[in-house]
Structures are given as structure tokens and as C-alpha cells.
Amino acid sequence: MKKSLISIQDFSKEEILHVLETAKEFEKNRVQNILEGKVIACIFFEPSTRTRLSFETAVNRLGAKVIGFSDATNTSVSKGETLKDTIKMVSNYVDMIIMRHPLEGSSRYASEVSSVPVVNAGDGANQHPSQTLLDLYTIMQTQGRLDHLKINMVGDLKYGRTTHSLLQAMSHFSPEFIFTAPEELKMPVEYKDFLNERGIKYTETTSLEEHLDDCDILYMTRVQQERFTDPMEYEKVKDVYRLKASMLENVKPNMKILHPLPRVNEIDQDVDETPYAYYFKQAENGLYVRMSIISCLLGYR
Amino acid sequence: MENINKELKVSALENGTVLDHIPAENVYKALDILGLKGIGNQITIGINLSSKLFGKKGIIKIADRFFQDDELNKLALIAPHATVNIIRNFQVVEKKKLVMPHEITGIAKCMNPKCITNHQPVRTRFTVLEEDGEISLLCHYCEKRSDIKSLF
Ligand SMILES: [Zn+2]
Numbered sequence: 001m002k003k004s005l006i007s008i009q010d011f012s013k014e015e016i017l018h019v020l021e022t023a024k025e026f027e028k029n030r031v032q033n034i035l036e037g038k039v040i041a042c043i044f045f046e047p048s049t050r051t052r053l054s055f056e057t058a059v060n061r062l063g064a065k066v067i068g069f070s071d072a073t074n075t076s077v078s079k080g081e082t083l084k085d086t087i088k089m090v091s092n093y094v095d096m097i098i099m100r101h102p103l104e105g106s107s108r109y110a111s112e113v114s115s116v117p118v119v120n121a122g123d124g125a126n127q128h129p130s131q132t133l134l135d136l137y138t139i140m141q142t143q144g145r146l147d148h149l150k151i152n153m154v155g156d157l158k159y160g161r162t163t164h165s166l167l168q169a170m171s172h173f174s175p176e177f178i179f180t181a182p183e184e185l186k187m188p189v190e191y192k193d194f195l196n197e198r199g200i201k202y203t204e205t206t207s208l209e210e211h212l213d214d215c216d217i218l219y220m221t222r223v224q225q226e227r228f229t230d231p232m233e234y235e236k237v238k239d240v241y242r243l244k245a246s247m248l249e250n251v252k253p254n255m256k257i258l259h260p261l262p263r264v265n266e267i268d269q270d271v272d273e274t275p276y277a278y279y280f281k282q283a284e285n286g287l288y289v290r291m292s293i294i295s296c297l298l299g300y301r
Numbered sequence: 302m303e304n305i306n307k308e309l310k311v312s313a314l315e316n317g318t319v320l321d322h323i324p325a326e327n328v329y330k331a332l333d334i335l336g337l338k339g340i341g342n343q344i345t346i347g348i349n350l351s352s353k354l355f356g357k358k359g360i361i362k363i364a365d366r367f368f369q370d371d372e373l374n375k376l377a378l379i380a381p382h383a384t385v386n387i388i389r390n391f392q393v394v395e396k397k398k399l400v401m402p403h404e405i406t407g408i409a410k411c412m413n414p415k416c417i418t419n420h421q422p423v424r425t426r427f428t429v430l431e432e433d434g435e436i437s438l439l440c441h442y443c444e445k446r447s448d449i450k451s452l453f
Pocket of ligand 1: 416418440441444445
């Protein structure tokens with residue numbers, strides 16, 4: 001049966017670990033033509049250069065070919081074709097569909113209509129599971145394990161889908177969380193319920209300084225203007241946290257700073273020079289993890 | 302006793318289904334959920350009848366129509382305490398209670414304006430969540446929770 005990756009919760013703990021182990025192999029050797037002769041569609045109904053380049057590089061490094069579009073403006077979609085018809089047509093041509101779409105739930109729907117596996121490369125504010133898997137891979141790489149880590153999530157915890165998915169994925173590994181957010185952008189109650197049901201401990205704070213020194217992972221996020229309906233609300237919180245190198249004097253030696261990128265003002269340039277900055281390596285890891293996701297779903301690993 | 306007899310005389314069913322103890326304000330929704338609007342069967346509806354248990358209740362009697370359990374169980378969303386009486390030859394031959402369905406398809410609308418189901422011809426699908434007696438619906442597509450009030 002075809003298996004798609006739509007939401008991080010579609011993968012069991014074992015499947016997550018399998019993808020991460022396979023990614024290690026691709027990091028050691030990133031040229032592996034195991035998918036030669038395959039064609040994979042990258043269809044982006046809204047532009048996202050960063051994610052698209054990472055996926056397309058992964059496909060190319062596996063030896064498969066890419067078709068698709070990076071923006072729906074000049075396609076039949078702009079002429080009113082339904083998503084169902086687009087997916088039916090494309091899935092008849094290719095071996096896998098990687099898609100990004102502004103509407104939430106669009107990838108789930110596409111996977112039900114498609115005859116080939118679908119990888120969700122972002123459906124609005126809902127899910128972006130390859131980001132979550134690369135976050136996990138990076139956490140494992142920096143700490144040597146996933147179990148029993150203390151993770152401090154900072155920034156927009158209300159609208160930030162990366163923190164929500166990471167929280168769900170980490171719940172397999174007995175973590176402890178710190179949620180650092182302004183009142184307006186606190187972690188939604190449904191995710192706190194999720195942790196309570198599983199007996200996972202979390203602490204909430206509005207102060208960035210408060211839990212810098214006792215966490216293993218500092219997961220910074222950007223406050224995204226497009227998620228706000230009220231521009232005043234955005235202005236109030238957009239620059240609420242700014243991490244500087246001078247704030248890192250007493251952090252744990254193993255502590256690493258992650259960020260899904262792009263950053264705006266939340267991490268100062270001077271942090272890049274500290275041994276704690278890991279966000280550029282994290283972005284690079286996206287390539288190996290996406291190579292792994294594609295080859296695992298197609299049954300090649 | 303006299304009252305009950307009078308009621309039976311007005312709307313006695315020879316064969317069919319009686320849905321009782323529906324909250325009065327949800328009778329029309331119940332007709333919708335069961336797809337009874339516009340069908341040819343004889344339907345008797347009572348609204349704001351007094352009920353010892355619920356204050357004002359509603360009742361729906363449908364002649365010559367019998368339902369599958371999973372059709373009826375959808376009613377649990379808006380009338381969790383409703384009872385179902387199956388009538389054959391003027392006799393109640395079976396009484397049923399509703400069971401809350403685990404999943405519902407095609408009858409509710411997702412409250413998330415950015416959900417695919419609100420933009421494309423996609424049949425909605427929800428998991429029914431019950432917490433502290435409150436019912437909410439988890440969208441299979443956008444993974445957001447909708448209030449039960451979004452049902453119609
Ligand atoms: Zn929805």
C-alpha cells in the first residue's frame with residue numbers, strides 16, 4: 001500500500017527513527033542514484049523557495065527527475081481547475097508528489113485522491129512534517145540522543161506550526177518543555193492538553209532569560225506577520241525577543257540553538273559565532289532528511 | 302393516562318420510527334441530519350412538548366421508514382439523550398438508545414476558514430471528541446477542532 005507523509009502523527013516512533021537512521025547514511029554519502037529513472041512532481045501552489053530548493057536538490061541527488069511548478073499563478077489552477085483534477089492528472093505521470101498549498105488539509109485530501117505517495121511540504125498553518133523530521137535529526141545529532149531532553153521553545157507558540165509538530169513528535173521521547181512566549185502568543189491549550197494526557201512536564205514563561213541556562217535545545221521561532229489578522233497585535237509582539245551572544249555565558253555546554261529559518265531580528269548576528277549556533281547546519285540537514293523521506297516512502301530504504 | 306391516549310390517537314403510527322426526547326431547538330437539525338426534508342413519507346413533528354426530564358422536548362414520527370443504526374447515531378451529536386422506538390402494527394417492537402459515533406462524514410462544516418473543505422468540493426470528515434460532556438469535532442483534513450454549533 002502506498003504511504004504518504006502528511007502529518008508528523010502519521011509516523012510511528014519506529015518509522016520516525018527509521019527515517020532518521022537512513023538520513024545518517026545520506027549525510028555520509030549524499031550522491032546515491034538509487035531512484036534513477038523515477039520522476040517526482042514538486043507542485044507548489046504558493047511560493048516557498050527555501051523548501052522547494054531543498055526538496056528538488058534531494059530528488060536530484062537521488063538520481064530522479066523533477067517536474068512541477070513553483071507558483072500556481074500561470075497554471076490551470078489559476079483557471080479554476082479543482083485540486084482533485086490537478087492531483088489526478090499529475091499522479092498519473094509521476095512516482096511521487098511533493099506539494100505545498102496555502103489551504104489547510106489540502107495535502108491530506110490530495111493523498112486520498114492520488115495514486116502515488118504524497119509528501120506534504122506545508123499546508124497553510126497546519127503541518128510541515130519534513131521540517132519536524134529535520135528538527136528531530138538535528139536534535140539527535142547535537143545531543144547524541146532524543147530521550148530525556150529539555151527543550152525551550154521561544155517566540156510565536158500560538159501560530160507557529162513548527163513548534164506544534166515538534167512537540168507532538170518529541171512526545172515519543174520523554175522530553176521536558178519550556179514555553180517562552182508573550183501572553184498574546186502562548187502555546188494553545190489543546191497542545192498543553194496533549195502533554196498533560198501523556199504526563200509530559202512543561203513550564204511557561206514570558207522571559208527569554210529565565211530558562212536559557214537549564215535547557216539542552218533552544219528552539220527559536222520567528223513571529224510571522226502573515227499569521228496575524230490584526231496588524232496592531234503583530235506590531236506589539238514582533239520584536240519581543242532578541243537573543244544576543246552576551247546572554248549565553250552560563251548556558252549548558254551541550255546546548256544548541258535551532259531555528260527553522262529565515263530569521264528576522266530574534267537572533268543577533270553575533271550569536272552565529274558562538275559554539276551554540278546550529279541553525280545553518282540544521283538547514284543543511286534538511287537535505288539528508290528529505291532524501292531519506294523520499295526513499296523510505298518509495299520503499300527504497 | 303388520558304393525555305397519553307389522546308396523543309396516540311392524533312399521531313398513532315402503524316409502521317415506522319418515533320424519535321423522542323430531542324431537545325426542542327434541535328428538531329429541525331434532526332430532520333436535516335436524517336435527510337428527511339423533502340421526502341414523501343408522512344411525518345408528524347412535535348416541538349415544545351413538556352418533558353419531566355428535559356423541560357421542553359421535541360418528537361418526530363416518521364411513517365413507513367426504518368433507519369440503519371449508524372444513520373440514527375448521527376443524531377447523538379445534537380440529541381444525545383434521544384430514544385428511538387420502532388413501530389410495527391401499532392406496537393413498539395424495539396427501543397434503542399443512541400451511541401455517539403466515532404466519526405461523521407458529510408454532515409458538518411469545518412469552522413476553519415482556511416480549511417480545504419471550505420474552498421473545494423470535498424466531503425467533510427470529523428472525529429467526534431467528547432471531553433467533560435462537551436462534544437467537539439476534529440477535522441480530518443485541517444486537524445482543527447470545530448465547535449458542535451458549526452454543524453449547520
Ligand atoms: Zn477543516
